[in-house]
Amino acid sequence: MSVETQAIAPSMLWAGRVISGLVIAFLLLDAGMKLVPLRPVLDAMQSLGFSGGDSLARAMGLLLLACTLLYALPGTAPLGALLLTGYLGGAIAVQLRAGNPWFSHVLFGAYVGIALWAGLLLRSSPLRALLFPSIP
Structure with missing residues (x-):
């Protein structure tokens, strides 16, 4: 059953x-920058304490890409989220x-x-009903 199968107000959908x-x-932009990996990404990772270099950036990019694709597909969107x-x-x-x-980074x-x-x-009434039963 797809996330978007039940009737939803068009504006909410x-x-x-x-x-x-x-x-x-x-x-996807973030994942792509990690997959390349761009120098600013590697520098930022190093400043945050990651020393894996290109291979770690690519692994993080692949992980992010996989999770994002799961979120983008209606049938697997809750798992991706x-x-x-x-x-x-x-x-x-x-x-x-x-x-x-805090407000800009954390x-x-x-x-x-x-x-x-x-x-x-907003686009899934079954999920809304599951998480918030009192809200239509």
């Missing part, structure tokens, strides 16, 4: 698709450990995660 599309575009939540939680922990500023993963779940909940 499109709002969810737009939000999810923006999140997917951002995560759950996996991406874990990935973003790790990003938050790394930024926190590095002592970076909480950025939370901002993406909130948008990710908002987009999914």
